Amino acid sequence: xxxxxxxxxxxxxxxxxxxxxxxxxxxxxxxxxxxxxxxxxxxxxxxxxxxxxxxxxxxxxxxxxxxxxxxxxxxxxxxxxxxxxxxxxxxxxxxxxxxxxxxxxxxxxxxxxxxxxxxxxxxxxxxxxxxxxxxxxxxxxxxxxxxxxxxxxxxxxxxxxxxxxxxxxxxxxxxxxxxxxxxxxxxx
Amino acid sequence: xxxxxxxxxxxxxxxxxxxxxxxxxxxxxxxxxxxxxxxxxxxxxxxxxxxxxxxxxxxxxxxxxxxxxxxxxxxxxxxxxxxxxxxxxxxxxxxxxxxxxxxxxxxxxxxxxxxxxxxxxxxxxxxxxxxxxxxxxxxxxxxxxxxxxxxxxxxxxxxxxxxxxxxxxxxxxxxxxxxxxxxxxxxx
Amino acid sequence: xxxxxxxxxxxxxxxxxxxxxxxxxxxxxxxxxxxxxxxxxxxxxxxxxxxxxxxxxxxxxxxxxxxxxxxxxxxxxxxxxxxxxxxxxxxxxxxxxxxxxxxxxxxxxxxxxxxxxxxxxxxxxxxxxxxxxxxxxxxxxxxxxxxxxxxxxxxxxxxxxxxxxxxxxxxxxxxxxxxxxxxxxxxx
Amino acid sequence: xxxxxxxxxxxxxxxxxxxxxxxxxxxxxxxxxxxxxxxxxxxxxxxxxxxxxxxxxxxxxxxxxxxxxxxxxxxxxxxxxxxxxxxxxxxxxxxxxxxxxxxxxxxxxxxxxxxxxxxxxxxxxxxxxxxxxxxxxxxxxxxxxxxxxxxxxxxxxxxxxxxxxxxxxxxxxxxxxxxxxxxxxxxx
DNA sequence: GATGAATGAGGCTTCATTCAT
DNA sequence: AATGAATGAAGCCTCATTCAT
Numbered sequence: 001x002x003x004x005x006x007x008x009x010x011x012x013x014x015x016x017x018x019x020x021x022x023x024x025x026x027x028x029x030x031x032x033x034x035x036x037x038x039x040x041x042x043x044x045x046x047x048x049x050x051x052x053x054x055x056x057x058x059x060x061x062x063x064x065x066x067x068x069x070x071x072x073x074x075x076x077x078x079x080x081x082x083x084x085x086x087x088x089x090x091x092x093x094x095x096x097x098x099x100x101x102x103x104x105x106x107x108x109x110x111x112x113x114x115x116x117x118x119x120x121x122x123x124x125x126x127x128x129x130x131x132x133x134x135x136x137x138x139x140x141x142x143x144x145x146x147x148x149x150x151x152x153x154x155x156x157x158x159x160x161x162x163x164x165x166x167x168x169x170x171x172x173x174x175x176x177x178x179x180x181x182x183x184x185x186x187x188x
Numbered sequence: 189x190x191x192x193x194x195x196x197x198x199x200x201x202x203x204x205x206x207x208x209x210x211x212x213x214x215x216x217x218x219x220x221x222x223x224x225x226x227x228x229x230x231x232x233x234x235x236x237x238x239x240x241x242x243x244x245x246x247x248x249x250x251x252x253x254x255x256x257x258x259x260x261x262x263x264x265x266x267x268x269x270x271x272x273x274x275x276x277x278x279x280x281x282x283x284x285x286x287x288x289x290x291x292x293x294x295x296x297x298x299x300x301x302x303x304x305x306x307x308x309x310x311x312x313x314x315x316x317x318x319x320x321x322x323x324x325x326x327x328x329x330x331x332x333x334x335x336x337x338x339x340x341x342x343x344x345x346x347x348x349x350x351x352x353x354x355x356x357x358x359x360x361x362x363x364x365x366x367x368x369x370x371x372x373x374x375x376x
Numbered sequence: 377x378x379x380x381x382x383x384x385x386x387x388x389x390x391x392x393x394x395x396x397x398x399x400x401x402x403x404x405x406x407x408x409x410x411x412x413x414x415x416x417x418x419x420x421x422x423x424x425x426x427x428x429x430x431x432x433x434x435x436x437x438x439x440x441x442x443x444x445x446x447x448x449x450x451x452x453x454x455x456x457x458x459x460x461x462x463x464x465x466x467x468x469x470x471x472x473x474x475x476x477x478x479x480x481x482x483x484x485x486x487x488x489x490x491x492x493x494x495x496x497x498x499x500x501x502x503x504x505x506x507x508x509x510x511x512x513x514x515x516x517x518x519x520x521x522x523x524x525x526x527x528x529x530x531x532x533x534x535x536x537x538x539x540x541x542x543x544x545x546x547x548x549x550x551x552x553x554x555x556x557x558x559x560x561x562x563x564x
Numbered sequence: 565x566x567x568x569x570x571x572x573x574x575x576x577x578x579x580x581x582x583x584x585x586x587x588x589x590x591x592x593x594x595x596x597x598x599x600x601x602x603x604x605x606x607x608x609x610x611x612x613x614x615x616x617x618x619x620x621x622x623x624x625x626x627x628x629x630x631x632x633x634x635x636x637x638x639x640x641x642x643x644x645x646x647x648x649x650x651x652x653x654x655x656x657x658x659x660x661x662x663x664x665x666x667x668x669x670x671x672x673x674x675x676x677x678x679x680x681x682x683x684x685x686x687x688x689x690x691x692x693x694x695x696x697x698x699x700x701x702x703x704x705x706x707x708x709x710x711x712x713x714x715x716x717x718x719x720x721x722x723x724x725x726x727x728x729x730x731x732x733x734x735x736x737x738x739x740x741x742x743x744x745x746x747x748x749x750x751x752x
Numbered sequence: 753g754a755t756g757a758a759t760g761a762g763g764c765t766t767c768a769t770t771c772a773t
Numbered sequence: 774a775a776t777g778a779a780t781g782a783a784g785c786c787t788c789a790t791t792c793a794t
Contacts, residue, residue, distance in 0.1 A: 175334070
């Protein structure tokens with residue numbers, strides 16, 4: 001009779017992978033990940049099959065966590081600016097308070113190891129957030145641009161803002177607010 | 189006098205590295221780079237010392253080429269919008285017509301192998317372009333934000349735009365123009 | 377018309393090799409030797425042909441220098457104890473005042489790169505010193521042992537003494553004198 | 565439970581290393597060591613981590629084996645001369661019957677790859693043998709010399725004697741006995 | 753399922769020697 | 774002779790994955 005897999009181990013591996021990727025890039029060794037997660041090396045493969053699969057699951061996990069964080073406490077009937085402001089604040093806060101997650105996600109995002117399937121899965125969970133962006137841009141310069149493009153722009157601006165605040169935390173609030181104004185001008 | 193180093197070999201190695209990094213990421217093997225460049229493996233180290241040094245030189249080279257391309261034929265006394273428009277057009281054109289260069293640069297940019305020294309060297313050659321951005325934002329939402337942040341935002345938007353056009357070339361012109369409008373609204 | 381070889385360069389290479397071997401063992405790279413000697417890498421091979429030849433010449437050179445140092449000012453008609461005492465003092469002084477030379481010689485001595493020819497050449501220059509040892513042992517425990525063995529014993533004791541003094545210079549004189557007494561007891 | 569490490573493999577690697585170092589010096593390639601030991605190349609690193617660690621373990625192993633061999637059947641209450649004679653006989657016998665071990669140990673002993681930690685570990689196991697030397701020298705010329713120096717002298721004399729006998733086995737017994745007399749005179 | 757040893761291809765770098773200039 | 778770039782074999786070590794226990 002097979003023992004059931006442990007959710008804790010799975011999470012420990014994902015967390016360790018996230019930290020090591022943030023620090024050492026995608027070259028982080030599975031053996032090292034196992035050590036940090038305090039699980040046997042073999043378990044990485046019991047739980048994820050291949051390193052590539054692990055990276056993909058981590059990518060989706062981080063994207064999901066980010067999306068959920070963005071949507072949490074989203075004002076439901078507020079006007080669009082208010083909603084976009086909420087989105088922006090949550091997004092940048094998530095990254096600023098989790099530098100390793102932000103860095104890991106940045107590495108994963110540009111990697112060719114992440115499959116189209118994973119990217120689509122991430123897009124699905126990001127759907128509600130994208131809808132807000134869609135409404136916000138409905139009468140602006142980007143009103144006729146592909147929605148995927150507009151979403152990517154927002155993501156790029158948020159990522160840049162997070163990185164800048166991490167590196168220079170002194171002006172956090174000012175940068176975040178100025179960034180939002182720029183975003184609002186850009187798309188509304 | 190001994191044989192002088194060959195500029196051609198150096199360039200061949202850099203070009204091969206660029207292509208392979210675009211295709212396989214920073215894990216591209218030095219032996220493979222040498223093969224594509226049609227030089228012996230050892231020559232990679234004669235010319236660059238270490239793989240890391242090669243990556244750094246490639247990074248600076250690409251950034252320099254991009255900066256020069258942006259500034260070429262820049263209208264000198266035109267108004268700021270016109271200058272920013274030139275910058276945007278040149279930038280996105282460079283990326284769209286050189287997907288491997290854009291992809292390699294994107295990989296290198298997020299790598300922790302690129303030293304602060306290289307990043308500073310790149311910042312220096314990008315100086316004149318940044319000045320234009322500085323003038324353009326002088327009365328907009330980002331007027332009081334750190335210039336480095338604004339520059340990073342422009343870079344992020346340009347990169348996103350290039351990637352989108354490469355992936356969906358049909359709407360190239362429309363996306364590029366919409367992108368510019370968004371940029372102009374964001375910073376002016 | 378060929379330029380004559382420069383004695384200075386030759387010596388610079390030998391000196392650099394000696395220093396680097398003392399520090400890094402026989403694996404010292406010829407390129408590094410050339411750099412320390414401030415000569416072009418190719419000159420190492422112009423002057424010595426192969427690395428192995430360089431090592432052999434260095435070995436003979438050091439052995440010769442040591443032998444000459446031992447014999448210098450040797451009391452000609454003194455009794456044997458006095459001569460052996462002179463030999464011992466000179467020998468240990470040479471090593472103690474030239475740690476790199478001692479260390480290089482120790483490395484070279486155990487190397488299988490040193491040919492029989494070189495060892496014989498070194499034995500020839502050491503001849504007069506060996507004669508003194510021969511006379512000293514003529515009525516002792518080693519009177520019937522092969523002379524080469526007795527010579528090797530003296531060399532081993534001198535080397536050990538030098539190493540010990542280098543490592544613990546505080547007791548230099550006491551150790552050197554005790555060493556001599558031990559030697560004298562051993563062979564006389 | 566996973567497969568336990570195999571003592572046999574470990575020993576095979578150490579033995580192969582010892583043989584190849586005796587023959588080719590410390591430059592012996594890890595791949596060659598693996599081949600001779602009939603294990604995959606990677607196993608060398610599974611068992612020893614680095615080549616340097618392998619050399620250090622081999623050094624301690626050989627020193628330990630030698631020390632144990634010296635002390636085996638040591639007459640407990642015999643007088644000191646008898647004990648020293650036993651030590652000398654065992655020591656030289658060990659070397660003469662194991663030329664590769666003696667040669668490997670000689671190479672390792674002068675290498676700067678051997679750490680102070682390893683040298684100290686070797687000194688510990690050699691402790692009882694050193695005590696005998698200490699007692700033997702208590703009223704001789706070296707009575708006030710540092711014990712470490714006296715021990716090193718004995719080691720040097722034993723090594724020299726072994727090498728000489730290996731190279732000229734005809735006079736084995738005579739040389740060994742003469743060597744002992746010399747040693748006894750030197751220190752007692 | 754749990755564990756960590758086993759595996760060998762592949763990666764980066766070094767190096768003695770040669771040779772174009 | 775002088776110079777240092779050219780060369781590619783060889784060296785040490787890493788690593789994802791498998792599998793014996």
